[in-house]
Amino acid sequence: MQTRSSTRASRRDSTRRNIAESKAKASSPSQRVPPANQAAPAPVQRTPQQWAKLNPRTQHYEFGGPVGAFAMVTLLPLLVLLFAFGCDSSGYDPLTRGYRFLSDVASLQFDVGMLWSLITSWKPMALFGYAIFVAQLVTFSISLPGEEVEGTQLRDGSKLTYRLNGLSVFQTSMTMIIMTGKNMGLAFPIWVADNFGHLAVATLLVAYLVSISVFVSSFYGQKLLALGGNTGNKLYDFTIGRELNPRIQAFDIKYFTELRPGLIGWFLLNICMALKQYSTLERVTNSMVLVVLFQGFYILDALWNEASILSTMDITTDGFGFMLAFGNFCWVPMMYSLQARYLSDFPLDLSYWMMAIVIGLEVGGYYIFRSANGQKDTFRQKPDDPRNKDLKFITTQSGSRLLISGWWGKARHINYLGDWMMSVAWCMTCGFSSIIPYFYCIYFAVLLIHRERRDDDKCRAKYGKDWDRYCEKVPYRIIPGIY
């Protein structure tokens, strides 16, 4: 497995090479690359006909079309609220292990009056606190220095520049939060844990606000739209994302959202849950230590390897709409912190056997996830690297090469398998008494299976017969020999 510093160095080399090549090639204005720290490139003037050609109408729906979009905008937020307010540990239910409200819903004893009383008792302080958190992340993302790198080439020929300062944003915001909350002692994490539902509403409001603003602004000025988010159906386009790279000058809203509020918010909530457990138990259980460490490591790994996100479909292909705004502002912090939350309500110490299984799954999953992603990155971005020398590949007509040995010869998305194994390890830290913490690995399996199909469609459209040739050589999608 390659080391983290060599991965970073390789990315830096390739980024510099990209910038140098782009500068040399910059024959048309759209290929010009701005110097580091400069605002967004000057927009190229095009006629309305040229824009219409560049932004063709989307002909195919994904995610169940407008009906699916409606469900996403309404049902997913309700699900978050259900988990946030419903996981009330004061009752008892064998399946949900004490999460009373959920069992009320399951047994159809749901009381609308109860929901109304929740809405009317909502605490605006939660929105105030969350808004300060997001404003702080925006301020640090804009002001802290970081390496300037280019993203992949867009279909208008241009390349956008991104500033990689995720780790310094993380460190600085954590320091600020610790300094601010220090005088409050455990009162701060206890407040956060006790007001989880109110915070969930706040994240939801911010997600709606950001996605509505971005959707409205996509109709003004000359904007590059996402190929999949320009159907003309407003609800669908709003949900999937109409504009490809909404920006305020050099500040890229999609890039910021993808790696800052969700991941850092998730980390912070986990720490608060661990401190809440400490406040009631006067110690932290081994299960809580494991889940906070594992997820913290996953989050830091994502920030450390920040540049790799530039080639994911979320950045290169998908527009920025409600789905990504909601996913990152609300879904990731509120739903991904479920295990730590559960363990703060129902403390549990794992047996040595269970710890060994959980650690084994985490280490094995991380090894597959990181080395598969790293192998593809090195192969694509540093072709001369000696680590590539034994790898077999096919060359496609588009010029891109597809690996057919190493990790990418075992299954077409072996990296998803590693990611999913980690998700199972996290859920297992909660033992087997309740099904609630297992929501995460079940949802994640659905997300990854669906994502693999979308990526397969994208690659078939891009590579045509070469993709079929690749699929013949690497027949499995995610699990070698099984699926």
Ligand SMILES: NC(=O)C1=CN([C@@H]2O[C@H](COP(=O)(O)OP(=O)(O)OC[C@H]3O[C@@H](n4cnc5c(N)ncnc54)[C@H](OP(=O)(O)O)[C@@H]3O)[C@@H](O)[C@H]2O)C=CC1
């Ligand atoms: N925790 C979470 O909630 C989530 C985590 N993830 C994780 O994010 C990571 C990134 O995933 P994702 O963006 O889906 O995409 P991948 O990192 O799997 O990359 C897919 C792309 O890689 C290229 N490619 C495919 N096969 C080959 C090959 N054999 N050789 C070389 N290049 C190939 C293609 O792009 P090209 O057009 O360049 O050829 C393809 O579109 C994954 O590890 C995933 O587990 C994803 C979603 C949610």
Ligand SMILES: CC(C)=CCC[C@@H](C)[C@H]1CC=C2C3=C(CC[C@@]21C)[C@@]1(C)CC[C@H](O)C(C)(C)[C@@H]1CC3
């Ligand atoms: C239910 C719903 C609205 C789903 C929206 C999907 C999003 C939650 C996910 C889409 C792709 C994601 C990625 C990550 C988090 C979840 C979302 C936003 C990611 C940032 C997690 C950390 C990884 O290391 C990653 C950087 C590879 C990853 C990128 C994709």
